Amino acid sequence: MTTTPQLVVHRDKELMAQAAAARLITRIVDAQASRGSASVVLTGGRNGNGLLAALAAAPARDAIDWGRLDLWWGDERFLPEGDPERNVTQAREALLDAVPLDPERVHAMPASDGPHGADADAAAAAYAEELARAAGPENHGPVPAFDVLMLGVGPDTHVASLFPELPAVRETERTVVGVHGAPKPPPTRVTLTLPAIRAAREVWLLAAGEDKAEAAAIALSGAGEIQAPAAGAYGRARTLWLLDAAAASQLPRALYPPASP
Numbered sequence: 499m500t501t502t503p504q505l506v507v508h509r510d511k512e513l514m515a516q517a518a519a520a521r522l523i524t525r526i527v528d529a530q531a532s533r534g535s536a537s538v539v540l541t542g543g544r545n546g547n548g549l550l551a552a553l554a555a556a557p558a559r560d561a562i563d564w565g566r567l568d569l570w571w572g573d574e575r576f577l578p579e580g581d582p583e584r585n586v587t588q589a590r591e592a593l594l595d596a597v598p599l600d601p602e603r604v605h606a607m608p609a610s611d612g613p614h615g616a617d618a619d620a621a622a623a624a625y626a627e628e629l630a631r632a633a634g635p636e637n638h639g640p641v642p643a644f645d646v647l648m649l650g651v652g653p654d655t656h657v658a659s660l661f662p663e664l665p666a667v668r669e670t671e672r673t674v675v676g677v678h679g680a681p682k683p684p685p686t687r688v689t690l691t692l693p694a695i696r697a698a699r700e701v702w703l704l705a706a707g708e709d710k711a712e713a714a715a716i717a718l719s720g721a722g723e724i725q726a727p728a729a730g731a732y733g734r735a736r737t738l739w740l741l742d743a744a745a746a747s748q749l750p751r752a753l754y755p756p757a758s759p
């Protein structure tokens with residue numbers, strides 16, 4: 499069951515990051531109040547890390563009970579542990595090292611010098627098993643019901659490491675797969691698949707900057723998910739596009755209310 503995308507457009511990328519961070523704080527606090535914990539999937543890239551940096555600076559940041567938050571990743575660049583290009587390295591720099599998370603609840607994807615060596619497919623299978631272990635009877639399939647799954651949107655409409663026309667975006671069974679020959683470096687990655695993404699309660703797509711305007715217009719115009727993976731990213735309860743005015747510049751005005759003042 500798809501959920502119709504809801505769009506919120508902010509004046510610029512800084513405001514989009516700050517507003518998205520405030521939205522995430524509220525969502526996590528509500529989940530923790532109602533269920534005792536929260537589960538969030540992070541994304542790499544400038545917009546994803548910009549949101550984390552804004553969250554680190556947010557006055558209400560510590561309304562979150564950091565010890566009761568599970569963090570997962572939508573994808574990872576398959577590089578050695580500590581490589582500055584790894585999404586988890588950048589997330590640690592932007593936020594994670596500044597807050598008292600429970601290390602047992604920070605679920606980084608394997609590195610290329612980890613227990614699976616340079617085998618990205620084995621690393622992907624191991625992460626799929628970790629997700630399945632965390633899934634409960636109330637969840638939809640072998641992944642936990644993520645409260646919020648965030649996805650940066652690439653200029654080619656890729657999300658996570660699901661690139662147009664490549665095998666990973668066509669996966670309908672497995673929840674995590676290895677990616678080889680990705681057009682965005684590095685070429686080898688590990689990624690959640692669309693079935694795993696769609697298990698999330700809410701999917702938030704982050705798109706800021708002129709370079710995302712065409713991708714947003716394509717993904718929101720009814721394009722197919724193989725040609726435009728962002729078009730296939732939706733949550734069970736909510737699909738939310740968070741854009742700035744530049745990224746929304748090619749969208750029909752009827753699709754969204756005026757940008758915030």
Ligand SMILES: O=C(O)[C@H](O)[C@@H](O)[C@H](O)[C@H](O)COP(=O)(O)O
Nearest residue numbers: 542543544545650651652657658
């Ligand atoms: O590993 C990655 O690079 C990301 O997970 C990728 O999916 C990213 O979110 C998009 O490419 C958008 O990146 P920007 O926000 O930097 O444009």
